[in-house]
Amino acid sequence: MRLRNPFVMESGVFTTNYRDDMAFHFPVLAKIRVAVILLLLFLLPFFASTYFVSIANLAGIAVIGALGLNILTGFTGQISIGQGAFLGVGAYTAGFITAKLGLPFWLALPAAGFVTALVGAVFGVPSLRLKGLYLAIATLAAQVIIEFVIVHWETVTNGVHGMFLPAPGIFGYALDSDVSYYYLVLTACIIMTVFCFNLFRSRVGRAFIAIRDRDLAAEVMGIDLFRYKIYAFALSSFYVGIAGALWGHYLRIISPEHFTIGVSIQYLAMVIIGGLGSVMGSIYGAVFITLLPIVLRELSGLLANYLPNIEAVILGLKEAVFGITIIVFLIYEPEGLAKIWQNIKDYFKLWPFSY
Amino acid sequence: MFHRLCWLAVLTSLLLVISLAAGCGSSENVREPVKLGGIFDITGATGDVGKPYAEGVQAYVKWINENGGINGRTVQLVDIDYAYKIPQAVEAYKKLVTQEKVPAILGWGTGDTEAMVPFITKDRIPYISGSLSENLLTVENHPYNFMVAASYSDQARVLLRWIKDNAAEENPKVALIYNDTGFGRSPITDAEAFAEKIGVEIVDKEIVDLKALDATSQLLNIQKAGADYAIIQETSNATATILKDAKRLGLDIQFLGLNWTADEISLKLAGEAAEGYIGVVPFAFPFEDVPGMKDVREGFALMGKKPEELTQKHIQGWLSAMIMLEGYKRAGENITGENIKKGLETLNEFTSGDLGAPVSFSASSHRGSSKVKLYQVKNGQWQPITDWIGYQ
Numbered sequence: 001m002r003l004r005n006p007f008v009m010e011s012g013v014f015t016t017n018y019r020d021d022m023a024f025h026f027p028v029l030a031k032i033r034v035a036v037i038l039l040l041l042f043l044l045p046f047f048a049s050t051y052f053v054s055i056a057n058l059a060g061i062a063v064i065g066a067l068g069l070n071i072l073t074g075f076t077g078q079i080s081i082g083q084g085a086f087l088g089v090g091a092y093t094a095g096f097i098t099a100k101l102g103l104p105f106w107l108a109l110p111a112a113g114f115v116t117a118l119v120g121a122v123f124g125v126p127s128l129r130l131k132g133l134y135l136a137i138a139t140l141a142a143q144v145i146i147e148f149v150i151v152h153w154e155t156v157t158n159g160v161h162g163m164f165l166p167a168p169g170i171f172g173y174a175l176d177s178d179v180s181y182y183y184l185v186l187t188a189c190i191i192m193t194v195f196c197f198n199l200f201r202s203r204v205g206r207a208f209i210a211i212r213d214r215d216l217a218a219e220v221m222g223i224d225l226f227r228y229k230i231y232a233f234a235l236s237s238f239y240v241g242i243a244g245a246l247w248g249h250y251l252r253i254i255s256p257e258h259f260t261i262g263v264s265i266q267y268l269a270m271v272i273i274g275g276l277g278s279v280m281g282s283i284y285g286a287v288f289i290t291l292l293p294i295v296l297r298e299l300s301g302l303l304a305n306y307l308p309n310i311e312a313v314i315l316g317l318k319e320a321v322f323g324i325t326i327i328v329f330l331i332y333e334p335e336g337l338a339k340i341w342q343n344i345k346d347y348f349k350l351w352p353f354s355y
Numbered sequence: 356m357f358h359r360l361c362w363l364a365v366l367t368s369l370l371l372v373i374s375l376a377a378g379c380g381s382s383e384n385v386r387e388p389v390k391l392g393g394i395f396d397i398t399g400a401t402g403d404v405g406k407p408y409a410e411g412v413q414a415y416v417k418w419i420n421e422n423g424g425i426n427g428r429t430v431q432l433v434d435i436d437y438a439y440k441i442p443q444a445v446e447a448y449k450k451l452v453t454q455e456k457v458p459a460i461l462g463w464g465t466g467d468t469e470a471m472v473p474f475i476t477k478d479r480i481p482y483i484s485g486s487l488s489e490n491l492l493t494v495e496n497h498p499y500n501f502m503v504a505a506s507y508s509d510q511a512r513v514l515l516r517w518i519k520d521n522a523a524e525e526n527p528k529v530a531l532i533y534n535d536t537g538f539g540r541s542p543i544t545d546a547e548a549f550a551e552k553i554g555v556e557i558v559d560k561e562i563v564d565l566k567a568l569d570a571t572s573q574l575l576n577i578q579k580a581g582a583d584y585a586i587i588q589e590t591s592n593a594t595a596t597i598l599k600d601a602k603r604l605g606l607d608i609q610f611l612g613l614n615w616t617a618d619e620i621s622l623k624l625a626g627e628a629a630e631g632y633i634g635v636v637p638f639a640f641p642f643e644d645v646p647g648m649k650d651v652r653e654g655f656a657l658m659g660k661k662p663e664e665l666t667q668k669h670i671q672g673w674l675s676a677m678i679m680l681e682g683y684k685r686a687g688e689n690i691t692g693e694n695i696k697k698g699l700e701t702l703n704e705f706t707s708g709d710l711g712a713p714v715s716f717s718a719s720s721h722r723g724s725s726k727v728k729l730y731q732v733k734n735g736q737w738q739p740i741t742d743w744i745g746y747q
Contacts, residue, residue: 051453160490257466
């Protein structure tokens with residue numbers, strides 16, 4: 001039983017037993033907000049164009065990958081620049097199961113997660129001894145090794161020829177259009193996000209955060225560093241594997257060129273811009289990085305009506321803008337978009353007396 | 356617990372109510388003007404060669420609009436820079452097809468062209484790309500991909516055939532130098548099989564990275580293996596590295612390279628070391644006075660470009676656009692992806708004024724040509740040493 005006055009904003013959390021104390025505390029307004037957002041997301045294809053839905057698909061897949069990287073980098077403090085390759089492990093595992101073994105996608109999806117988790121855990125082993133830059137290089141090795149394996153293990157991956165994947169189906173209905181795939185991605189996104197939120201209320205999640213904040217102190221508190229670091233790598237890779245499987249089956253074709261180090265960097269940018277150590281930040285970051293080139297392009301197209309030669313200039317600036325965005329975020333708001341959004345909310349919550 | 360069940364119930368029920376209103380947008384008949392999609396790399400990793408390719412396409416579209424358009428309709432090029440990133444290419448594709456409703460697309464790289472294959476097959480979008488990967492030529496799997504020049508595999512075969520025909524020895528010894536990417540490995544297995552068939556001995560295979568600044572050890576291996584010829588499948592930078600190192604080591608090996616190794620850039624970078632180097636050239640150089648070059652110069656003049664600014668990649672873009680729009684012409688009044696495909700498949704020995712080899716497509720083969728010209732660097736200048744030759 002929670003005490004609540006329905007007519008005022010909540011000023012605190014009041015609970016009368018331990019069970020409630022450990023539960024989520026969503027104010028009514030927040031519940032309504034989440035419900036409305038979810039409803040809007042599910043109804044999106046009915047009022048948005050197919051093109052918009054396709055962007056949403058790309059963003060959704062990126063969200064899952066970014067969540068995975070954030071678990072590792074943002075919450076556990078272990079840097080990884082092997083995301084692109086882990087994405088590949090997920091995509092190829094799922095692809096092998098659906099295309100070569102002919103088994104259903106619904107089996108391939110979790111399998112992709114688990115296999116990637118295993119591979120991620122193996123490449124996480126050096127994290128016991130290596131920190132910071134050294135670990136970055138070790139994960140870079142993962143990127144290189146996995147790319148090499150994908151290119152050369154031709155019986156499984158078809159090497160450089162790539163692999164065609166079937167569209168996932170449900171009750172005989174193929175999810176091969178943007179709209180139908182959107183629901184798959186959205187559902188996966190929601191489940192993964194909710195899991196992620198809950199993770200950091202659990203012992204494992206708290207242990208991750210403790211390791212990030214100070215590994216020695218965490219060990220003194222009885223956290224088995226090695227075990228939890230491996231957990232972090234495995235869990236993060238599980239997410240990335242799921243993202244890879246979804247990405248592969250969305251494109252319906254995979255080849256080694258899809259999983260290069262450029263992809264890894266892009267994901268790192270997502271979590272840095274979104275906010276390290278923030279679940280919502282991963283989502284904001286993934287959406288932001290997906291939309292950035294599109295918005296810049298549309299903007300240049302719009303400006304081109306007034307200033308004919310601006311298009312070429314802005315095109316040239318695109319990569320620069322990408323880099324500048326990251327630098328600006330690192331300097332002015334290292335906690336990313338999530339923190340900016342929080343600041344905005346706080347401002348209005350406390351307005352006009354912000355002290 | 357109840358909450359959790361509630362969640363699950365909501366999620367699953369919503370998943371089940373998946374909208375069937377997903378009739379995906381195949382290209383509609385576009386009223387005037389006709390549209391042509393472009394997915395180019397202007398600012399990305401391959402922008403150095405991707406930009407002239409894009410300019411070639413733009414110039415051709417400008418030129419044809421000045422000269423009456425396609426069946427009296429102007430052509431509107433809707434092009435997007437994808438910066439050599441596959442997710443951005445997919446997004447660009449979706450924009451072109453679902454929003455702009457283009458009936459056909461000109462693309463660029465190997466990875467992204469492959470990524471498009473299931474989409475273009477489903478949406479029936481004819482696709483010509485800058486990539487010449489043999490993979491794209493299986494018509495069953497790639498019914499909407501068309502290739503306007505010899506694939507990498509065909510180029511390698513032509514080189515092997517040329518070596519066989521011109522070598523003093525009975526079984527000439529050849530080494531292959533390539534990079535360990537999809538692009539680099541693309542022709543290797545086909546080349547080995549063909550070499551065995553015609554009696555050329557592949558004595559060594561060496562991997563040189565695309566960004567390599569040193570190829571000494573690989574070259575010494577080739578020398579040790581006793582190769583008289585070496586075929587290079589790289590891009591301009593690595594080619595220049597190889598040629599310069601070979602000159603420094605004083606190797607007596609005839610180097611030959613596929614189309615991405617044989618352009619103005621590799622010549623400039625390698626300098627004197629390029630002398631005698633033989634390259635596969637599927638598209639004419641802008642300085643050549645072939646019949647089609649007059650239009651090219653006119654077209655680029657419309658863009659404000661002088662003839663001496665042009666490179667071979669400009670010609671490739673021009674030619675790709677020319678062939679695609681020839682498909683538009685033959686599609687007749689109702690320009691849809693399917694009709695363009697049918698139109699393209701009627702192309703028979705289509706000559707582009709010698710800008711490229713004569714191109715033929717049919718319903719069972721989208722291999723535009725397997726012929727190329729070989730050029731050799733003489734006095735610091737690319738000069739043709741053969742006409743369009745094949746490997747038969």
